Amino acid sequence: MRIDVVSIFPEYLAALDLSLIGKARQDGVLDVRVHDLRSFTTDRHRTVDDTPYGGGAGMVMKAEPWAQALEAVLAEAPAAPRRPTLVVPSPAGAVFDQAMAHEFADLDHLVFACGRYEGIDERAIDWARAGFDVRPVSLGDYVLNGGEVAVLAMVEAVGRLIPGVVGNPESLVEESHADGLLEYPVYTKPSSWRDRDVPEVLLSGNHARIAQWRRLEQFHRTADRRPDLLAAVDTTALTKAELKALREAGFDVVDGRLTRTTH
Numbered sequence: 001m002r003i004d005v006v007s008i009f010p011e012y013l014a015a016l017d018l019s020l021i022g023k024a025r026q027d028g029v030l031d032v033r034v035h036d037l038r039s040f041t042t043d044r045h046r047t048v049d050d051t052p053y054g055g056g057a058g059m060v061m062k063a064e065p066w067a068q069a070l071e072a073v074l075a076e077a078p079a080a081p082r083r084p085t086l087v088v089p090s091p092a093g094a095v096f097d098q099a100m101a102h103e104f105a106d107l108d109h110l111v112f113a114c115g116r117y118e119g120i121d122e123r124a125i126d127w128a129r130a131g132f133d134v135r136p137v138s139l140g141d142y143v144l145n146g147g148e149v150a151v152l153a154m155v156e157a158v159g160r161l162i163p164g165v166v167g168n169p170e171s172l173v174e175e176s177h178a179d180g181l182l183e184y185p186v187y188t189k190p191s192s193w194r195d196r197d198v199p200e201v202l203l204s205g206n207h208a209r210i211a212q213w214r215r216l217e218q219f220h221r222t223a224d225r226r227p228d229l230l231a232a233v234d235t236t237a238l239t240k241a242e243l244k245a246l247r248e249a250g251f252d253v254v255d256g257r258l259t260r261t262t263h
């Protein structure tokens with residue numbers, strides 16, 4: 001996969017040299033290129049921002065450096081059946097989630113436009129629609145100072161879904177959000193630590209019991225921490241055995257929704 005990131009703080013993206021993403025770049029699985037928006041300016045001060053039309057606080061990123069930068073990215077884009085997707089991090093975008101990470105992981109070429117200040121002149125984003133599939137994407141319902149942190153999060157979430165990036169693909173299967181639920185709690189050695197013991201079932205060697213315990217822990221944890229996700233469980237997809245185990249653990253299906261009836 002090819003990834004281009006345009007930012008006024010290219011150094012911010014140095015973290016993409018580390019860990020699994022860094023290794024995937026070295027191995028040629030990910031081709032990540034970071035561009036300095038200021039190198040696409042033409043004035044002595046390398047200006048990328050100006051005051052907002054209509055007044056108000058803050059500055060707005062000028063359209064022309066963005067158009068120049070994105071044209072350069074397009075000119076160097078590898079031949080691919082689909083045009084590149086331009087992800088514009090913004091608190092006013094659709095919220096990034098695991099489903100979107102999977103969607104992006106299937107693409108050949110992702111381009112990220114890191115905004116700063118009050119954001120990018122909207123005309124640049126409109127203009128980009130001629131050459132890119134444009135996706136305004138939010139990391140969550142809060143405001144960051146710039147798009148770089150959002151890009152680091154998205155590249156990591158997308159990158160780890162690309163075959164060859166995570167050593168053991170099995171580890172992607174049993175993770176939080178893989179099946180709409182949160183992951184069960186995990187433990188490692190020693191089995192007893194500061195008066196706290198690992199749940200006995202995990203030491204039993206009985207794989208069926210362990211699997212059932214983990215599954216029920218997923219439901220309990222999701223009910224505790226993310227009741228919105230529990231309510232979204234497709235109850236028609238639950239097997240009879242699962243429903244029986246869930247009822248014994250204090251859950252039931254009420255008006256078509258999985259609900260915890262007792263604690």
Ligand code: SAM
Pocket residue numbers: 088089090091092113114115116117118119120137138139140141142143144145146147148150
């Ligand atoms: N004035 C903008 C608004 O209220 O929608 C916020 C601008 S913010 C200070 C500057 C930049 O940070 C944005 O252009 C965007 O690139 C990035 N940013 C801020 N919050 C974000 C979020 N929740 N998700 C993704 N990017 C974000």
